[in-house]
Amino acid sequence: MTGQPDNRKVLIVDDDPSMRAALRQWIRLAGFATVEVATADDAMSRLAPDFDGCVVSDVKLEGEDGLSLLRRIGELDGDLPVVLITGHGDVPMAVEAMRAGAYDFIEKPFDPDHIAEVVRRAADKRALVIENRALRKQLSDGAGLESRLIGNSPAMHTLRQQILHFAKTDAAVLVTGETGTGKEVIAQALHDFSNRKDGPFVAINAAALPEAMVEAELFGHEAGAFTGADRQHIGRIETAHKGVLFLDEIVSMPLALQPKLLRVLQERKVDRIGGARAVEVDIRLVSASNLDPREAVSTGRLREDLLFRLNAIELHVPPLRERGRDCLLLFDTFVNRLAAQYGLNTPDISARDEAFLQTYPWPGNVRELRNAAERFVLNAGVSPQPLEILVTGQKGLAAPKGADGLKALVDDYERSLIESALRRHKGRVADVLRELNLPRRTLNEKMARHGLSRDQSGAADFPES
Template sequence: MLEKPMRKLLVVEDDLGLQRQLKWAYEDFEVYCAANRAEAMAILRMEEPDVVTLDLGLPPDPDGVTEGFAALEEILRLKPDTKVIVASGHNAKESALTAISAGAWDFYQKPVDIDQLHLIVQRAFHVRELELQNRQMQEPGKDGETLFGTLITAAPEMLKAARTIERVANTGASVMLLGASGTGKELLARGLHDASDRRHKPFVAINCGAIPENLLESELFGYEKGAFTGAVKTTEGKVELAHGGTLFLDEVGDIPLALQVKLLRFLQEREVERIGGRKPIAVDVRIVCATHRDLHQMITDKTFRDDLYYRLAEISVPIPQLAERSGDSVLLAKHFLNRFAREMNPAIKGFAASALTAIDQWQWPGNVRELENRVKRAVIMADGKFITVDDLQFDNVDEDDRLLNLKAAREAADRKAIGRAIARTEGNISNAAKLLGISRPTLYDLLKQYEIHA
């Protein structure tokens, strides 16, 4: 078995003592050191490291940041996916944040805390490896990866759904995909079709909620010439067109009750009869459905037939919302940016770090469809090389929340919980403390720490 190659790290630092210290500390990486921009670029071209730590104070400008910023720009121009971690002194945080806006991935402060920096570097490698895995999953032609050739995810929540679909692809069972709008239900339905033994036959999709009720029957089952006014020729319905393949009924919960009876009859007999027709037509088709509605409640309300539900939902697969898919919003955002930048704005090189943080924290009520639209608009409208929070047009995003870390996440959660408790108790500190499960002095300390005025 071949050993996994060591991960390559480039340390750009003109202090030779610190160079040696960092090289010794990073024994689990293959470390290359450079003392200036020219050496750094030579190593970058030859070794192509995925992560770089960069001191902004490089010769011939060791007391400034001019050379460091020039190195950052050149690194990202030559290898845009590189995770560059910049160094800042005690009074140079502003320069570090400017570097992040220019495309750096993270920063660390001097004097160096080796353990803290090691954690940042490990995290950078982890994110880079996730990106590479998802790029490989999108490459066509790999055996056994047809489904994942259309699905971009690293989230266990979504992979579970995908594995279920992959497992039932060749069974012939009817599959019901349950999830909110924009979660990728049609993408998964196509993945199921492509992974099945019907993949060389048609995949036909129809959105039952987008077609007027009086037209839906003719769309599904077709009609004979002269069956009604305007029926100037015999037309096959979607069910017939899918013969031998897969019929995807999107928003199946919107099918009216009267038509549900005819759909149930088809599922039982596997025959359709066109409107105005007199003879049944045998059809071999696999049914995949999707809905964002609560069909169990609709059955209770008698707006959806339970016998039809059990025919359609032999296998039910819940599809998580984007906000529930760990880390997928960032992976998908980068995928969409690469695609749209190539088509519409090649000058765009990536996201500013603050934009990635905002993408990760946004709740995405419109799911993947909202993410795709925001990134597309940002690529078209952006003035700089890197997409910013403003380009994405988020509301109520903290512009100062530049970096994702446990301390920041904990503080955000504390602030949110304290704010809710104070609002619910109408400013009564004692009651708010009880609601939060902490003592009154502890709550006072937190209010002071976070500068919250109750």
């Protein structure tokens, strides 16, 4: 009858101390942990909708009986298995109990092996319920996150999975990526899908504040702490108590303040300027940088010991140019949302526009793409122009005419793809071959036909391999 240790619990409800002791012994021998109470009220105080075990209760209890307790548990969580025990064994009571939702009904005296087996089956059923609920929540959270971080590229699928996983922890997160990739969106998601979602989300851009103001904004100050401090000011760190503090452009934080931030992260206390005592804070820190944080350490802009505190978890947001067809999906989504927002008709996206979307490098990333979508929607009704002109101010792809329109467009698109790959890989042909999945001879022929060379990509100083 002895089972392997199990972290699932069995709540035993019986007003007879000797019976509670016997049930405890048999159920623990089966490998489960037990909690024992004598009354229905005590039982309800130990239960919650996420209780990960089952309940074993005698029908006859002092005050409220087991059938009434069964109904109360059903109101709390109809999927929580309840096994009822009786020494009277009348059939009507068993029928009533099963109709009320009892998982099983056992008569005294009973075989310890039998009750252990019933408990094991009830606990297994409960484990499946908890697992299915977690899966449904994950799917629901994933769907919500997909509406914020749009994209079907493998990199975005992985990023969304990481966010949902790491959101459950309180570890510090460092988000890296180019300007405009959506680092604050990720920080907000880490807050919204976490246990801190009901707490504040406080964002501050270290690069946007004058250096003289950063300390007061972050740490706060007491009245009279310095000239002009006529009243107490609670800093952003304290404001984020029980929530998430997002520090954007962390590398721009003045070097002199970095030890003070490090102390906050180590001791969970903040010192206001002019304060007599430290104030305890409970925060999760999410920081972001559009620069390589390790390079910032090597150049003396970021303390190494602070970096170790910031990047317990490190998330990298890929630039838009590395996300394949995500730019098409994003642009289409932005166009539809913005057209609805402005009360305008949704403009059609031409093949030329799609070709430009996929070949333009988008240095401003998602932020630039959204701006392009807004201009595209607003101009469509009065002076429609190809997207490339709206974005760059100049005509890139020639407008195809006549019978050769499709061929000209395909040729222009092919040339743009190859030229973009050459530029991105700084003329390293081996990398271009891998990205475009082309044999070397085919690439050479296409480059010759389109008048392209490695030197034109600005790659004269780079080796081919």
